[in-house]
Amino acid sequence: MSTLQFWKPGTSGPGSSLDRATETEENVVPSAPSSGAISIQSARERLPIFKHREKLLYCMEKYGVVILVGQTGSGKTTQLPQYLYEAGWAADGNIIACTQPRRVSATSVANRVATEVGTILGEEVGYTIRFEDVSDKQKTRILYLTDGMLFRETLVDPLLSRYSVIMIDEAHERSIYTDLILGLLKKIRRKRPSLRIIVSSATLDATGFRDYFCAGNSPDEATIVSLEGRMYPVEVAYLQEPTADYVRKAAETVWSIHMQQSAGDILVFLTGREEIERCLQELSEYLPTLPRNAPRLKVLALHAGLTTDEQLAVFEPADRGTRKVIISTNIAEASVTIEGIKFVVDSGFVKIRTYNPTSALSSLATVPVSLASATQRAGRAGRTSAGICYRLYPESALRSMPATTPPEITRTDLTTPILQLKSLGVDDLMKFEWVTGPPAEAVLRALENLVAAGMVGEDGRLTVVGEKVAECPVEVNIARMLFASKEYKCGEEMLTIAAMTAVQDVFVIPDGAAGALAELERRKFTAEEGDHLTLLNAYNAFARYGRAASWCKAHALSFRAMSRAVSIRAQLKKYMQRFGLPLESCQGDARRLRECLVSGYWRNGARWVADGTYRSVRGNVTLHVHPNSVLFTRKPRSGWVVFHEMEETKKTQIRILTEIEPDWLLKYGHSFRDKHTGVAVS
């Protein structure tokens, strides 16, 4: 049995005071839910933000933008909108908005605030997320919404005129919508200075946000207010030497904690499903050596690919005398909070997607986490009591870690965001005041995509189709197919395919024997033309058999994903009706459907080669079919396919393929070339 080979700052070694200052996470003791108005009031007054109330209200009068540095549990998200409401910021029909990067946060916070205010959810306090608007046009004064929804609202109301205050919460996460909305808010404030902005962020990013809002404005434009939280200290321990295998080391560390430390659950951060399963395997090999009288160990996996039930299992408290261990991806860093964690084991790595605009290729790579992430992960050990974080790397590695993760806007395909910015009248993208500017190459590539797709003309302005597509919540190439479906008379089917390609993880294929059975189930939907038609078959079967969860389970489909596809389809259907696109059925004529697919995917063509791989039409890159594809083991008769997306992991893979005839590619390829000679398309 190995012992813990960790060095703990504070017990020995240099540099501990600095480490403690930056890495102690502050957290609040959750207050018990109360029913009576008086106890709610006193609970509100116990929150750390309460004693900053007057100062905050003063700053809201004086400054245009308040950067709020608030620790977890300081009460900023729930309390500040209420203070503003009580101080009259929602008078005269004005609304106080608070954005969240995630749907669940928007709904759960709105719920709690409605209780505190003493109103029915959806009246004075409401929320708006995609597919769910629990707010009232007249009554709602405090509105929680996803940042994506607020961004979308600017397409209809460019000055966001119904709001007096907009709070952008969790801004340090730097989701693409957070960045886009911040850029727009800076612009809006120049035209409508009465609008107040609150940017809530972690310490590391605060001055950056202030400098951003002050640039080109008066120095009084923005100020920083810091709130402390109620904290439990988290001690941080490092490995003395780097490890070659952090998965094995993680299992070893969990086991050592279990043998040596008192009660308390353990949360392990790894990068993906494969690692999690290997770690589970390694741990299972220790289990037989567990002494008879020792506490038991309950080990659970946590990642987004699990079913809802499997995910819920991590929240169940372990039996008495049993320690719970959760082996998780980054989902537990910010999206999922598990109470009762006392020990965190951090691999120090994360999988991150980056987009290469030159090759139009996204890659998913395992990279070291940022200091901000490492701090956030450590903090997960201190939510209910003091805790310890074991980092599976030496302390010296901190020096080479980036301070923060690069914002999403620097790492993604900007085709859709730029279409939307154009629709908002932001025509000169180089002059747009980005919080962090995306690479120029990414902007150029996005513009080129939009021109090629007929959304933007050679003059750089939106075309008639571009104006319509900007409103429509789908990718540009999918929108093109929906428009082309009129010509091919297959609107009904394209609508379903558009919805099904927009959801991920439709088929649930577990590991081992259960996975083999699931594969057999999936084959029942298989269309020989490829994955798009297979998805269509699955959707139609789901609709035919009553959209039931039990039916999904029996057929290896994700009920969550299928239900989401139903919502998306219904939403897109409204857009098609608005755009006058007919909802005709192709009546089983798969050829028409496949041709229609090419109208959107014409740049995603690939040719089969003898070794079973494909070569991309653009760039002649070697492509591997994703094992989930129905064409994984089969050569298409024509030897040609189009695909929905490609991504570089260990290999470059293509997902969701359909067999096509090569001359269909030429048809759309020619129209692209025509555009360069000045002939208008679509």
Add this chain to the structure above:
DNA sequence: TGCCATCAT
């Protein structure tokens, strides 16, 4: 032959 970090409209 062998599999997607997370989130969002």
